[in-house]
Amino acid sequence: MPVSTPAATLLWFRKDLRLDDNHALQAALDRGNPVIPVYIRELEDAGTGPLGAAQAWWLHYSLANLSKALEKLGSRLILRQGAAEKVLRALIEETGADAVHWNRRYDPAGMAIDKEIKAALRADGLQAVSHAGFLLHEPSKVETGAGGPFRVYTPFWRALEKQGDPPPPVDAPKHWHNPTQWPKSERLADWHYLPTKPNWAVEFDSVWTPGETSAHQRLKQFIDRGIRNYKSQRDFPSLPHTSGLSPHLALGEISPARIWHATIGLGDDVGTDDYVHFRKELVWREFSYHLLYHFPNLSSRNWNARFDSFPWKTDSASLTAWQRGETGYPIVDAGMRQLWRHGVMHNRVRMITASFLIKDLMIDWREGEAWFRDTLVDADPASNAASWQWVAGSGADASPFFRIFNPITQGEKFDPEGAYVRKFVPELAKLPNKLIHRPFDAPSDVLTAAGITLGKTYPKPVVDHAKARNLALEAFKHMGGKG
DNA sequence: TTGATTTTTTA
DNA sequence: AAAAAATCA
Numbered sequence: 451m452p453v454s455t456p457a458a459t460l461l462w463f464r465k466d467l468r469l470d471d472n473h474a475l476q477a478a479l480d481r482g483n484p485v486i487p488v489y490i491r492e493l494e495d496a497g498t499g500p501l502g503a504a505q506a507w508w509l510h511y512s513l514a515n516l517s518k519a520l521e522k523l524g525s526r527l528i529l530r531q532g533a534a535e536k537v538l539r540a541l542i543e544e545t546g547a548d549a550v551h552w553n554r555r556y557d558p559a560g561m562a563i564d565k566e567i568k569a570a571l572r573a574d575g576l577q578a579v580s581h582a583g584f585l586l587h588e589p590s591k592v593e594t595g596a597g598g599p600f601r602v603y604t605p606f607w608r609a610l611e612k613q614g615d616p617p618p619p620v621d622a623p624k625h626w627h628n629p630t631q632w633p634k635s636e637r638l639a640d641w642h643y644l645p646t647k648p649n650w651a652v653e654f655d656s657v658w659t660p661g662e663t664s665a666h667q668r669l670k671q672f673i674d675r676g677i678r679n680y681k682s683q684r685d686f687p688s689l690p691h692t693s694g695l696s697p698h699l700a701l702g703e704i705s706p707a708r709i710w711h712a713t714i715g716l717g718d719d720v721g722t723d724d725y726v727h728f729r730k731e732l733v734w735r736e737f738s739y740h741l742l743y744h745f746p747n748l749s750s751r752n753w754n755a756r757f758d759s760f761p762w763k764t765d766s767a768s769l770t771a772w773q774r775g776e777t778g779y780p781i782v783d784a785g786m787r788q789l790w791r792h793g794v795m796h797n798r799v800r801m802i803t804a805s806f807l808i809k810d811l812m813i814d815w816r817e818g819e820a821w822f823r824d825t826l827v828d829a830d831p832a833s834n835a836a837s838w839q840w841v842a843g844s845g846a847d848a849s850p851f852f853r854i855f856n857p858i859t860q861g862e863k864f865d866p867e868g869a870y871v872r873k874f875v876p877e878l879a880k881l882p883n884k885l886i887h888r889p890f891d892a893p894s895d896v897l898t899a900a901g902i903t904l905g906k907t908y909p910k911p912v913v914d915h916a917k918a919r920n921l922a923l924e925a926f927k928h929m930g931g932k933g
Numbered sequence: 934t935t936g937a938t939t940t941t942t943t944a
Numbered sequence: 945a946a947a948a949a950a951t952c953a
Contacts, residue, residue: 603934685934734934801934840934851953853935860935919936923953 456483457548458629459577460541462534463489463527464560466553466583466702467512468662469519471619473581474551484629486545487520489513490538491531491641492563501643502824504793505700507651508660510643512701515661517638523626529636535567542576544633549577553584553702556739557831558746586616586706586736589743599744603847606737607730615714616707650790657792658697658827665698673712678720681727687785687796688869693728696828697794699735706732738836741846749819749835757844761925762814771912772807773821775875778904778911780887781861782806784874791874793827798864804841805855810918812925815842843926852926854919861887877901877908 461478467489469475478485494500501509517527530537538550550571555561564580571578582588592609593599600606645651658664672693683691698704709732713725742748752758771777775786785799795803800822807818819838823829839845843852865871868886872879878889880900885892889902890911897904904910 798934805935849935849953851935856936 455546455630458484458486458545460538460545460547460550461485461487462538462550462552463487463516464552464555464702465700466705467516468665468703468705469516469622470662470666471583471621471705471708472553473583473620474553474579475623476620477579477581478549478551479623479627481549482627483549484627485525486528486541486547486629486633487525488528488530488537488541489516490534491529492534493532502826502829503645503647504651504654504825504827505697505829506643507645507654507793508658508697508827509701510638510641511660512703513638513643515663519662520626523623524628525626526632526635528633529638529641531636531641534563535570538567538571541633545629545631547576549579551577551579551581554580554582556584556589556743558742583705583707584702585739586610586710586732587613589740592740600737600740601846603734603737606740607733610733610736616710619705619708619711651793653791654793654827657794660697660701660703662698662703665695665704668694668698669704669709669712673716677713677716677724677728680724681721684727685798685864687799687865688867688873692797694794696830696833697826700828700830706735735830735833737846738830738832741836742832748839749831750816752842752844753839753846754844754848756929757842759929760844761812761928763812765811765813768811768912769807769813769817771909772803772811772813776909776912777806778890778909779806779857779861779915780868780871780875780878780889781865782857784865784871787874789822789825793825795826796870798860799870800837801841802855802857802860804838805853806857808842809852809854809922810857810913810915812918812922815839815844852923854922856919857915858887875908 459478459481461475466472466474513527513529520527528541530541541547555564568578568580587610592613594605600609672695676691676693680691683689695704695709699706710729713729716725741753745753772786775783775790777783781799782803785795785803788799789795804815804818807813808815815838819834822834822838826834836845840848861871865887866883868881868883871886878886878900881889881892881902882896885896889897889904889908902908
């Protein structure tokens with residue numbers, strides 16, 4: 451490197467695959483030196499957990515998208531794989547960079563890695579700076595009056611309300627400071643993020659477009675249309691009143707601050723209840739990270755240790771039936787098939803299907819957590835673990851009683867016309883509304899007329915809900931300790 | 934972010 | 945008789 455060339459800055463992209471409201475990016479550009487963007491495919495044994503197959507699909511396109519956006523600014527996205535520190539050091543060596551900037555992550559293993567890297571680089575006289583942006587507020591700055599972590603959602607929400615709005619988002623840069631020479635990059639295709647399993651994920655792109663541009667389009671569409679009546683309609687899986695932003699958030703294609711600020715100053719036609727309720731959902735994500743921050747084992751250990759003695763069943767046939775959407779309960783099967791086909795499941799249905807696995811089949815919530823992690827495009831280590839534990843009853847803010855969702859009444863309540871079931875379980879499409887959620891109660895002539903043979907064209911229920919419910923209640927009662 | 938059952942209200 | 949509200953788990 452000639453002496454006259456200012457030393458470059460490495461901009462380390464992780465779960466912040468965006469140019470908009472990216473504080474690390476701004477800080478890197480503000481130095482005025484050439485900025486070299488890099489994405490590192492970290493080793494799985496680094497402890498950051500395996501990348502789910504559905505999210506790998508998303509990541510592939512997201513990286514391609516970010517790469518293109520950078521190219522428009524004359525920049526590039528350098529791809530490397532290996533242990534993060536080793537890769538960064540190699541790049542520093544190759545480019546003569548004297549600084550590394552990144553946005554913080556909040557999974558325990560990731561935090562540990564970053565802490566070590568920061569200390570090691572600084573010890574060598576390099577600039578190593580981390581920035582906020584993945585959450586609305588830093589978890590280290592949110593605590594109860596007594597100085598501990600929150601265990602219940604509502605007080606957590608109040609505490610965040612007190613903190614006020616997150617900092618206003620910063621727009622994407624219009625110019626880049628480019629180096630005269632670029633380090634080598636690996637090829638995205640060689641990382642084999644796209645699925646190899648035949649006939650899976652083929653419909654993902656009919657529902658999703660990964661990338662920052664699409665994230666902003668989703669947000670605009672939601673603010674223009676979906677958020678109206680959000681509070682009353684968000685629970686109906688056949689209605690377009692969810693934001694669809696979760697997979698974009700999961701990989702940081704859009705910042706929560708950007709979303710939060712988009713809900714400020716909405717017109718009168720969007721009720722206060724509606725946007726406040728939407729913000730509450732954003733804050734559930736925040737609460738999940740709060741829990742993970744204070745309880746690093748959230749995805750592997752019961753948050754409430756009383757559940758350690760729960761008599762989980764090992765039943766691979768039932769687990770498979772659940773995964774395939776062949777339980778014989780239409781709303782459960784519709785949800786599981788939506789997950790398989792589209793890499794997503796409506797929130798209400800996530801609760802119903804999770805409750806079914808845990809309470810009706812008495813299968814360990816960790817089996818469900820693992821399945822969702824692998825098949826959801828929005829798989830998030832905090833939200834996924836916290837939500838599964840919430841449904842199990844072992845998590846934070848779980849009710850003092852043993853909540854068991856009734857798959858029939860939940861279906862009838864939230865999918866009254868059966869539109870959702872008909873879409874994902876087409877073999878039941880011809881059943882009348884009254885029986886669409888309970889084909890096992892249908893008279894034989896109605897089944898015949900609908901072209902259904904139970905046990906053949908559609909499965910008989912794997913368990914009787916009423917009986918399964920009693921067994922689960924019994925097991926719950928006999929758990930040791932106090933609830 | 935519930936369910937089942939009992940009690941009360943309304944048609 | 946059915947729907948809504950209250951209650952308890």
